[in-house]
Amino acid sequence: MTTPRAAPQADGRRKRTEMKRAAILDAAEELFVSDGFEVTSVDAIAARAGVSKRTVYDHFGDKRGLFVGVLERSGEVLLRTIRAAIGEELTEGRDLREALHAFAQRVTTETFPSSVYVNFRRLNGQNPPAPRLPDGLHDEPERSLEERFTRYADAGALRLRDPRRAVQHFIALTMRLALDVLDQTPDLARDTDELHDLIADGVDAFLRAYT
Numbered sequence: 043m044t045t046p047r048a049a050p051q052a053d054g055r056r057k058r059t060e061m062k063r064a065a066i067l068d069a070a071e072e073l074f075v076s077d078g079f080e081v082t083s084v085d086a087i088a089a090r091a092g093v094s095k096r097t098v099y100d101h102f103g104d105k106r107g108l109f110v111g112v113l114e115r116s117g118e119v120l121l122r123t124i125r126a127a128i129g130e131e132l133t134e135g136r137d138l139r140e141a142l143h144a145f146a147q148r149v150t151t152e153t154f155p156s157s158v159y160v161n162f163r164r165l166n167g168q169n170p171p172a173p174r175l176p177d178g179l180h181d182e183p184e185r186s187l188e189e190r191f192t193r194y195a196d197a198g199a200l201r202l203r204d205p206r207r208a209v210q211h212f213i214a215l216t217m218r219l220a221l222d223v224l225d226q227t228p229d230l231a232r233d234t235d236e237l238h239d240l241i242a243d244g245v246d247a248f249l250r251a252y253t
Contacts, residue, residue: 063101065091071112075164079109079172106173109165113175116162117182123153124183132190138199138253139245146216146241151234154221184209200252208252215244 069090073082084105088095102108131145153159166174188209194200202208220240 062091062093062097066093066098066101066108067112067115070108071116071161071165074109074112074168074172075161079105079168084108106171110173110175113162113165113173116158116165117175119158120153120162121182121186123156123158124149125186127153128186128190132194134197138194139249142212142216142245142248143242146212146220146245147238149217150220150224150237150241154217154224184213187212202252211251212244212248215248216241219244 066087070082070087073086073090077086082105084095084098087108088098091098098108102111127145127148131148132141165172184206188205191200191202191208191212192205195202195205200208220237223240
């Protein structure tokens with residue numbers, strides 16, 4: 043039987059464990075981004091996190107497991123952000139063109155510049171032996187958008203043969219194109235009118251193909 047004092051003690055241990063895990067992930071992300079997976083050592087991560095090397099291994103197994111843990115944490119944050127944008131912008135009853143534009147514009151101007159997304163791209167862009175997220179986790183944002191496109195199709199607003207391919211086309215014509223342009227011309231991030239027009243043209247091209 044758990045005594046009244048045992049429960050708070052257990053909660054305290056759990057909180058300390060969570061804080062150590064978060065500190066390890068924070069330290070690992072900083073070093074993996076700045077120095078790269080191959081160069082970064084577990085010793086350096088432990089020192090920056092203020093924990094023992096043994097604690098790092100207890101939580102994540104090895105350096106590869108820790109790298110994946112960093113990717114998963116960032117991926118979860120980005121997935122919540124994308125799902126929020128889908129739920130708040132791609133709403134029932136809203137003009138479809140307006141909704142698609144608002145969604146793509148929000149992701150381009152709010153999510154892409156965020157430190158979470160910038161670091162996520164840097165981590166994913168590292169060469170082997172840096173590990174990758176499992177495909178299922180990497181595709182979650184697209185699957186969430188696919189579900190919403192399928193609902194549009196069921197309501198007769200979109201004509202889809204392959205919802206996944208439609209999502210890929212939409213992303214390529216809007217957000218990925220905007221990201222490519224921003225990579226080449228970073229100053230364009232301050233030109234909201236140019237980004238607005240670029241995304242609007244992509245939405246129009248998508249709707250011509252799928253309505």
